[in-house]
Amino acid sequence: MSHCGLSVGIIGLPNVGKSTLFNALLKDLVAEVSNYPFCTIEPNVGIVEVPDSRLDELQKILKVPEKIPAPIKFVDIAGLVKNAHKGEGLGNQFLSHIQEVDAMVLVLRLFSDPKTALSQKETNPNDDFETIKTELILKDLEILEKILTNLKTDLKRGEKSAEEQIDILKKIKKTLNQSKLFDIDTLDNDKKNLISDFGLLTLKPILIILNCDEKDLKNPPFISQLPKERQIAISVKTEMELADFSDSEQEEYLKSLGLKEPGLNRLVQAGYQLLNLVSFYTFTENLAQAWPIPKNTPIQKAAGIVHSDFQEKFIKAEVVSYNDLTKYNGWHNAKEAGRIRTEGKEYIVKDGDVILVKHG
Numbered sequence: 184m185s186h187c188g189l190s191v192g193i194i195g196l197p198n199v200g201k202s203t204l205f206n207a208l209l210k211d212l213v214a215e216v217s218n219y220p221f222c223t224i225e226p227n228v229g230i231v232e233v234p235d236s237r238l239d240e241l242q243k244i245l246k247v248p249e250k251i252p253a254p255i256k257f258v259d260i261a262g263l264v265k266n267a268h269k270g271e272g273l274g275n276q277f278l279s280h281i282q283e284v285d286a287m288v289l290v291l292r293l294f295s296d297p298k299t300a301l302s303q304k305e306t307n308p309n310d311d312f313e314t315i316k317t318e319l320i321l322k323d324l325e326i327l328e329k330i331l332t333n334l335k336t337d338l339k340r341g342e343k344s345a346e347e348q349i350d351i352l353k354k355i356k357k358t359l360n361q362s363k364l365f366d367i368d369t370l371d372n373d374k375k376n377l378i379s380d381f382g383l384l385t386l387k388p389i390l391i392i393l394n395c396d397e398k399d400l401k402n403p404p405f406i407s408q409l410p411k412e413r414q415i416a417i418s419v420k421t422e423m424e425l426a427d428f429s430d431s432e433q434e435e436y437l438k439s440l441g442l443k444e445p446g447l448n449r450l451v452q453a454g455y456q457l458l459n460l461v462s463f464y465t466f467t468e469n470l471a472q473a474w475p476i477p478k479n480t481p482i483q484k485a486a487g488i489v490h491s492d493f494q495e496k497f498i499k500a501e502v503v504s505y506n507d508l509t510k511y512n513g514w515h516n517a518k519e520a521g522r523i524r525t526e527g528k529e530y531i532v533k534d535g536d537v538i539l540v541k542h543g
Contacts (some may be wrong), residue, residue: 189475190256191390191454192227192284196311197262199292200394200419205229205259207422227259233455233462234448235473237505237535241464242471244513253462253473255454258284263315277320278384286388286457288450291314293395293404294420308393308406316408318358318385327356328382348377359385388457392450394419401441404452415453417446461534464505465489476532483528486540496543502526505535 195201209229232252242250260280281287291308331352337345351374358365367375367386378386391414393403393522395456403416426434437445460475463485476485487494502515503523511517514537532538 189285189458192258195290201290210426251472253475461537482530501539
């Protein structure tokens with residue numbers, strides 16, 4: 184697993200500010216690609232650095248000249264049109280691009296701009312969400328038909344897992360037939376793993392970006408179909424302008440809007456959570472670095488992200504929590520205070536662990 188393994192697709196109907204959002208991300212937070220040698224870059228793919236105050240603090244405490252934040256990959260996917268599942272517009276291509284990403288950021292238009300061509304005269308984010316949701320559901324129902332047919336053949340051949348897979352998929356199909364999204368978190372991890380390779384679009388985690396006017400940022404017009412914590416209000420136009428400001432100008436302007444940080448930072452951090460990632464840290468005398476890993480990753484596997492040799496020749500690791508390292512103001516003091524532990528290959532890495540791998 185490379186450290187750019189997981190990606191977030193930015194999707195939406197045409198003219199909602201999707202590509203502008205993508206360009207704003209790249210303009211403001213774009214990563215120095217040479218730092219991330221495993222990451223593939225295509226024209227519509229951007230590697231973005233995750234804003235991380237813990238890494239800033241570690242750099243200070245450890246007195247190292249450089250830092251490399253964790254990366255996250257965003258993919259700008261072509262606009263979706265109604266009947267995409269039947270191949271309308273760039274339909275099939277669009278849906279296959281969604282299949283390749285691990286989570287979706289769905290941009291809905293709430294801004295007023297007389298110059299933007301819209302098929303409807305006014306913005307209706309609930310309807311737009313419904314259109315996109317319907318296309319994803321219809322595509323999944325089509326995929327499910329094929330999978331279930333194949334699984335019935337497997338069942339006849341006596342494949343043990345087929346029966347359980349059919350049961351789970353029938354539940355999902357029933358929910359989708361009611362025009363609802365199936366909540367994957369109602370399944371335990373074993374069941375999730377049984378169906379993880381089928382590439383169902385509606386099972387991917389979704390985050391909504393409400394692209395609204397600046398005046399609406401304080402009191403966002405959330406849509407009713409998804410919980411508020413899965414929605415972020417951003418004025419993409421403002422974000423593009425902010426990218427040209429100095430740090431102090433940015434801070435002042437955000438304050439005047441009643442915001443603590445740019446919307447893009449919130450989007451990147453939310454994307455990180457959406458992918459179920461946590462960060463651990465490594466350091467040398469010159470560099471402090473954050474690494475993204477899925478929650479519940481064993482330390483030997485995590486070490487392989489830093490360097491493949493570390494995984495193969497892993498012996499043990501010294502581990503301290505970020506909180507302890509900062510509390511005791513450095514590695515040496517934390518060690519003196521007995522806060523640094525020695526862990527074996529089965530140890531599950533926790534968010535904020537600072538790790539020194541010992542290998543053969």
